[in-house]
Amino acid sequence: MRMSEEQVPSGIPAEEWAATPASVRQLVLALMQMNEQLRERIGKLEERLNQNSQNSSKSPSSDGPNKPVRPPEAASARRRGGQPGHEGHTRLLKASEEVDFIVDARPTSCSRCGALLLGDDPSPERRQVTEVPRVEPEITEYRRHSLCCMACGVVTTVEWPGEMPSGSFGPRVQAVVGYLSGRMSLSQRDIAEGMAALYHVEMAVGSIPAVQAAVSEALAKPVEAAQQYIQQQPAVNVDETGWRQENKRAWLWLAATPLVAIFLVMKTRGAQGVHSLLGDKFNGIVGSDRWSAYNWLDPKRRQLCWAHLIRDFRKLVERGGESAHIGEKLLTQAKELFHLWQRVRDGTLTRTDFAAEAEPIRTKVHQLLLEGTELEHPQTRQTCHNLLKVEDALWTFVTVDDVEPTNNLAERSLRRAVLWRKRSFGTQSKAGSTFVARILTTVTTLRMQRRDVLDFLTEACAAANSQQTHPSLLPVAPAT
Secondary structure, three states, X not given: OOOOOOOOOOOOOHHHHHHOOHHHHHHHHHHHHHHHHHHHHHHHHHHHHOOOOOOOOOOHHHOOOOOOOOOXXXXXXXXXXXXXXXXXXXXXXXXXXXXXXXXXXXXXXXXXXXXXXXXOOOOOOOOOOOOOOOOOOOOOOOOOOEEEOOOOOOEEEOOOOOOOOOOOOOHHHHHHHHHHHHOOOOOHHHHHHHHHHHHOOOOOHHHHHHHHHHHHHHOHHHHHHHHHHHOOOOEEEEEEEEEEEOOEEEEEEEEEOOOOEEEEEEOOOOHHHHHHHHOOOOOOEEXXXXXXXXXXXXXXXXXXXXXXXXXXXXXXXXXXXXXXXHHHHHHHHHHHHHHHHHHHHOOOOOHHHHHHHXXXXXXXXXXXXXXXXXXXXXXXXXXXXXXXXOHHHHOHHHHOOXXXXXXXXXXXXXXXXXXXXXXXXXXXXXXXXXHHHHHHHHHHHHHHOOOOHHHHHHHHHHHHHHOOOOOOOOXXXXXX
């Protein structure tokens, strides 16, 4: 804050200040202002230096060795491992008709007297061993013949069969390449090695992009239908992460519901990215973090992620002083809120009662944020002020069904993509980014619906080769 010459700096008697030459007063005020600016800058830099996964949006893998350790929780009386009464999970035996080979081991003589043993055990002890047979690829050679007409001499060449793939690899090989890319996040060189080791299919590294392009084309219509589905949902969780396309900065966007997720690679992290992802006519509720790209949304159509808010509150605590006092009280309210929410999840608290019991928490949080706007710490004031501007977005989940208090659904879905980015450093073309978006959309959505990924990819590639109806990524309504 800039001081005038009439204002007396703290610690200096008014008489001495009045007797000080004007030039000296100006210099003192300038130095004091510079000192305040430097203190504020140092505070910001120290805060950035101390950021970790517990007080910011940084990932746990980025935490350094100096990250503060959480205080240990009280020791539990339970011993390690499964507790008494816990239902075990053992591998279930397949039915006899699903077994390929049966090996019977029968005793031939009595273990006591050596007499010959005959007959059959109606309930033998069973043990099953699963083995993977050596996989040898099936190679189909297509031969197109040309024949000369004996009457007019014209040579006629038949068309290639309609079911013949356009390239050198069939739909299941294409599907496996897509799976190894989109689910396993393997590099093109690793995919070529894996295909040779597991399936004995020799593929040059240079042929992998062509196969990925074929898979991408096969998934175009299913992914387009999935995005239209997302844009019609009443609630969607959205997130974005950095990406590289042609060695330039880009972002991988995600919109997720419990059964469908859609990915897009775009060169913007702004509001236009949200519009491209959800469409200009989206009327549902968006769950997200506090990134400014979502500020165009009405706060009543948003749900801010409480996991991010808790990290913001922890940051207040680490600042110390009055900020810590506010932060600790906000963390206490958040803890109470999630205790109530857990009761809603396990069925011991109705939604109506939850809304009633959450109202005092909402009032207390509002009061604490108002107090925070009056503190001296500039970052604390700004954080509290920004939260008050979107305060309605903190509480949407209290009254609206199917809205979660956190953005965990979107963040979990992004983890596989982040691993891919770290290994591949992004994509080298727009077509490569399109493949990434489509295969991640497909794999993530199918896993949400617990559907077979490889079978779907094979069906999609086969449909693209033969111009048949493509399979759908949309969830199937349960039969009534």
